Amino acid sequence: MLEYARWKYVVILLVVLLSVLYALPNIYPQDPSVQVTANRGATIDAALKQRVEASVKKAGVVPKAIEVAEGNLLVRLPSSDAQTKVSDALSNELGTGYVVALNLASTTPAWLEAIRAKPMLLGLDLQGGVHFLMEVDRKAALDKRFEAYLEDVRVVLRDNRVRYRSVERRGDTLSVTLSDAADGAKAQQLIARDLPTLAMNPAGDRIDLTVPQAELDKIATDAIEQNVGTLRNRINELGVAEPIIQRQGADRVVVQLPGVQDTAQAKRILGATATLEYRGVIEGNAYEALQSGNVPPEGRIFYRKEIGLDGKPVPVILNKRVIASGDQLQDASSFFDSQSGTPAVRVRLTSLGGQRMFDYSSQHVGKPMAVVYTERIPEVKVVDGKEVRSTRINEQVISVATIQSTLGRDFQTTGLESMKEAADLSLLLRAGALAAPMDFAEQRVVGPSLGKENIERGLTAVLYSFGFALVFFLFYYRMFGIITCIALLLNLLMVFAAMSVIGATLTLPGLAGIALTVGMSVDANVLINERIREELRAGLPPLTAISSGYEHASGTILDANVTAFLAGLAMAVFGTGPLRGFGITLMLGIATSAYTAVSVSRGIATLIYGRRRKLKSIAI
Numbered sequence: 001m002l003e004y005a006r007w008k009y010v011v012i013l014l015v016v017l018l019s020v021l022y023a024l025p026n027i028y029p030q031d032p033s034v035q036v037t038a039n040r041g042a043t044i045d046a047a048l049k050q051r052v053e054a055s056v057k058k059a060g061v062v063p064k065a066i067e068v069a070e071g072n073l074l075v076r077l078p079s080s081d082a083q084t085k086v087s088d089a090l091s092n093e094l095g096t097g098y099v100v101a102l103n104l105a106s107t108t109p110a111w112l113e114a115i116r117a118k119p120m121l122l123g124l125d126l127q128g129g130v131h132f133l134m135e136v137d138r139k140a141a142l143d144k145r146f147e148a149y150l151e152d153v154r155v156v157l158r159d160n161r162v163r164y165r166s167v168e169r170r171g172d173t174l175s176v177t178l179s180d181a182a183d184g185a186k187a188q189q190l191i192a193r194d195l196p197t198l199a200m201n202p203a204g205d206r207i208d209l210t211v212p213q214a215e216l217d218k219i220a221t222d223a224i225e226q227n228v229g230t231l232r233n234r235i236n237e238l239g240v241a242e243p244i245i246q247r248q249g250a251d252r253v254v255v256q257l258p259g260v261q262d263t264a265q266a267k268r269i270l271g272a273t274a275t276l277e278y279r280g281v282i283e284g285n286a287y288e289a290l291q292s293g294n295v296p297p298e299g300r301i302f303y304r305k306e307i308g309l310d311g312k313p314v315p316v317i318l319n320k321r322v323i324a325s326g327d328q329l330q331d332a333s334s335f336f337d338s339q340s341g342t343p344a345v346r347v348r349l350t351s352l353g354g355q356r357m358f359d360y361s362s363q364h365v366g367k368p369m370a371v372v373y374t375e376r377i378p379e380v381k382v383v384d385g386k387e388v389r390s391t392r393i394n395e396q397v398i399s400v401a402t403i404q405s406t407l408g409r410d411f412q413t414t415g416l417e418s419m420k421e422a423a424d425l426s427l428l429l430r431a432g433a434l435a436a437p438m439d440f441a442e443q444r445v446v447g448p449s450l451g452k453e454n455i456e457r458g459l460t461a462v463l464y465s466f467g468f469a470l471v472f473f474l475f476y477y478r479m480f481g482i483i484t485c486i487a488l489l490l491n492l493l494m495v496f497a498a499m500s501v502i503g504a505t506l507t508l509p510g511l512a513g514i515a516l517t518v519g520m521s522v523d524a525n526v527l528i529n530e531r532i533r534e535e536l537r538a539g540l541p542p543l544t545a546i547s548s549g550y551e552h553a554s555g556t557i558l559d560a561n562v563t564a565f566l567a568g569l570a571m572a573v574f575g576t577g578p579l580r581g582f583g584i585t586l587m588l589g590i591a592t593s594a595y596t597a598v599s600v601s602r603g604i605a606t607l608i609y610g611r612r613r614k615l616k617s618i619a620i
Contacts, residue, residue: 008599012599018497019497020493025108026496030104030119031076031107033074036075037073038071044072048098052093055090056086063077064078083102102444122258123506123510126511132254132255133440133441134440135252140436141219152194165179172216174208175207188207195209199211220251243257244256252441258505267443277325278325278357278372280364280369281369282299286314295317299317302372303315343422347410347413358406361403364403365403368403369403398413458511458512473522477620480532480605484522487601491597492518495517498592504581506585511585516586517589520589524561525597527556531550532620533549536620557594565587568586569583
């Protein structure tokens, strides 16, 4: 007899309803928009909104809306051309205080967003996503390594009790001036032992150290490689699906982020070089040192967040030597500190950083230690009609606290302005510091012309493959052809819903995978229908033939789909980029086609024929 359990109908009904619900956001197109995000020290307020409105009006564009949401200002626009105009106008108007980025704003109704129903992400080849060409600042990479060399030389001489007057950089040379020329041989021996890459040129009480050209080239190459790895970590923190990060030439990196919604956040996190440094405080009158220029040789003037009576930031003298920095950080997380009433970052140092912090704090209990927030901000200025790129370094002492007891690997930093700043800083620290600042040489959202054409052609291919299958089934299998067509439609609906739920990115290879799963679903239904026809030719009653056909064909269908699913799994696990996208789409399509062919179509057939006990023939 032809029977189907009621609970299976309930499952089918729930699956169909959920598929419709979570596939629904895909019918709402996204608005081309420009997003404005405040850098440290700037704010999003009513005054900024008025400036933006005036700039948009001056550009001759009528926006759909200008709204403030989640601490950002969003300008919704009617077209991509208007998006480009407004982006250029706002970049010139707002300057370096704000990040102006292209975006695609969601138009999904709030009730769908409330149940976390989101539209399917599209790859760069199907419009939606951002392309960055980032250029590494080689000079900054070399400067950073030279600073490390200077500190290493000081530590080697200090730990071995070799007195020196100064260790400073002069161009591409490190100059060491000793207090006693008699210590020259010992200093050379120590430097040769601990810093073998440096070439020495002694002259009396002075030793000039140079870095070979091969080592300079290696520093620049290593900086780029480290930056590529750091960018991968930061993109993983952002949760971007199927990113593409490739080195291009000697000092450039291409980053493609398909399906990114908040491109301003991506731009800020990728390009930022913000980090924390822990330094000792040198006691003394910072105002007098600032006015007279008589700063201790081991010290340097920094400025606190607080504003003094003169209306300017309060100066403080800090040690040039960094106790620990973001380079020695192992983990970081943001939280709200109830004791200080401010956002904070909980940090965990590596063994090396923890040992340095322990050594310093154990010797300086009761003395102050400062936390310096350092940020490198790339700037682009137009001079004589040409773009001049530079980097502005923003250093600010966010906290000065007395060391109450010996510190180890775990402690916390307070004094941040907002939870968003704390979250961004902890993300940067977890992802690692860039070896050198990176400037955005090029930024664009791919499409809409190419992306729109790819979407149209890809969807046309899927629809034609689907249409040919429907026409064949309707004419060849008649009533069971209708059942098969319903199952195929539900299969497509479930694929789109599943991709939307898991946040998969649809690319052109993904569309090819969907077309392939339509063909595999057709194969499954052909197997079932032909098996039913064989049972009828063998003389079985129609109801028995339908039941037997589904039972005998199901095993073959599942066997075939399992092998194809494993192939898709291999592509998803071991492949990258388009190949991985194809594998993910293939796996989803196989799972849904097997379910619709074996279970859903049988449920529909049982609804149509199950109660007709005296059925003598069926339309197949």
